[in-house]
Amino acid sequence: MKAIKLICLSIVTLLIACDNGENKRQKTEKELSSDTKVTEDKKSRLPENRNEIINIEHMPDTTGQRLEELKKIGETKDTIPDFPIDTISLEHFWNNFQNNIRNNNKDKVIEVLEFPVHAIFFVTFQFAYDCDTLKFMRNEDKYADFDIDNNNVMEYYNFMFCNTLKEIILQTSTKDLLKDGIRYKNRPGLIFMFYPKDYREISCPNDHNLQFYIRYENNRWHIGIGGL
Incomplete structure (x- = not known):
């Protein structure tokens, strides 16, 4: 009787083992099939990707052409x-401006100026001579972010038009302006x-200057004021 039970138990164990083996085989085949599908998908996209790469590699390089266009624009x-x-008209204006500087007619000088004016321009101009x-370092900190406008120009007039600048203005003729000034391209005037x-x-x-x-x-x- 015991022998019969042992035989039955062995048969059951063998059947379970076979069943597990079949499940593993089916799972492995499924995984292989999935991997093969992924690989095939990749392969199916390769020609498309290859064409894209070829197209990118053979796209015309327009950098040189653009540089040539910019060069032509600059030359034009x-x-x-x-x-x-x-x-x-310019000579008449400049002569009057010089006379007002010479005679200290502050209102007349201010009348032709454009505001605001950055005070730092006069600081760098002063340091230039x-x-x-x-002193430059102290004034740089003091005037770095300070603007002179219609409301405070009278207070800072002498700071702007120091004796040195006045002398330089009086030494500059209209011929000097026309000879050494940089002409505007789109309106009457010069720098x-x-x-x-x-x-x-x-x-x-x-090379510090007042402009x-x-x-x-x-x-x-009009006279706008800048500097370097």
């Missing part, structure tokens, strides 16, 4: 003629740069 801009200036580094080293002996010559933007707009001349 350089060939644009200067906007004509009524030199008689007095070479006082400590003139005052370098103190061009007017006097400087112990620390540098006058002399423009004719709304039937009259």
